Amino acid sequence: MNTQPSRTRSLLLPTMFGLTIAGVGAGLWTALTSSPDVEQGNFVRILYVHAPSAWLAFLAFGVTALGSIGWLVRRKLGWDRLAEASAELGVMFTAIALFSGSLWGKPVWGAYWDWADARLASTALMFFVYLGYLALRRATPDPVARARRSAVLGLVAVIQVPLVYFSVNLWRTLHQGMTVRPDGVQLGDSSMVTALLVNLAAFTLLYVTLLLARIRIGPAEAAVPDVRPAGSAVTAPKLGESR
């Protein structure tokens, strides 16, 4: 009886890993076999990576805020680990979204980067805000102080996520409007819609798997006593010290 939860827990990650491999495979297959876009041609396939990455970044930062609230209310380090893991993944997905967006922008818009695009600029700022969040975590050695400080920043930082999401509606911008709207998915034909949705599911599975794996690493990381980086023996000379 007692071994049941741990067995379930130990099976969860391999199961998720298997599902993710299958999902990513299916995503790749649908992305490569769907019809090319009338205007963008084969460059539309980049969007099957770009759009799910951007969605997952929003989800990840939302989960970071949830973890922050969870920590502030319950004061359990598990919530802080959830916030940390999700923020790291959010930064990763934001970087993928920015990079793939730039790759797509060059042939379609004629430029890798356009300052007139509100979504692009605000996403880049969101990326830097969460880099700051991760830097704050890294700079705070005590786990409880780290959890307290980063929970506050996690809550402040999430305010701008809706601004980034709705920036395409709030400002005049080059970026296309929302792809998924209440009146349907705004894409060419059904194979493109399928490819987008399958990739969204695959990226979500990837996020959940990586999140579980990262949360599991957390306690082991905390157990490592005072890791000193290579080269830390070399220190700056102490000013004002007599020989």
Place this chain on the structure above:
Amino acid sequence: MIFLRQTWAIARRDLLIEGRAGEVSAVVFPFAVVAVFVVPLASDTLAVRLGDLAAPVYWLIALLFGMHVTLRQTGSETRTQRRHLVLLGIDPAARIAGRAVSAAALTFALLLATGPLVILFYDPEPIPRLWVMVPTLLLFASGLSLLATLAGDLTAGLRARSALAPLIVVPLAIPLLVGASQVLESLIRQRSTLTGTLVLVLSDLALAATVALAARALEEATT
């Protein structure tokens, strides 16, 4: 009422310290003036119209030096000082509010002093209804000071504080910058300034609400 009295006491303390130390007036302001001179010196003034650079240079100075004002050395509290305030029963939100009020007053003064210099040396297009910029700058200074006070508390006592606090403040201050620069742009183009003002007011309110909610947790983290 007690909250307001405590807020005023903290703000007054910070302003008195600044009055004695003169860090903003003797260090930050001259540094900002040097920054005003750097851009024309680094540009080919025969090819570039400096008037076009006036607004971007002003907002850059407002953001970076406004942040400097809040994070100034004489304005930072030690852990012992913060513990004393806790023992005295000062509301953590009042402590942050008081610090933000004093920083906002100093930032506002810095922005008011730097503005005419930028107009004088860059010769931008005339700005109709220039007085509208006074409340706009006050809203901008309030939001920036709240944000920088929050970042200062989040990074209090950390070795990387001097680099980490600006990394937190600058990207989060962009809505304030967008709002304030939209007001200026609207004045120049003689349009309604409502959108920019609304962005500023909403950003300030969101920051104030977050500070009120997070004040207790911040106090625990820094004492």
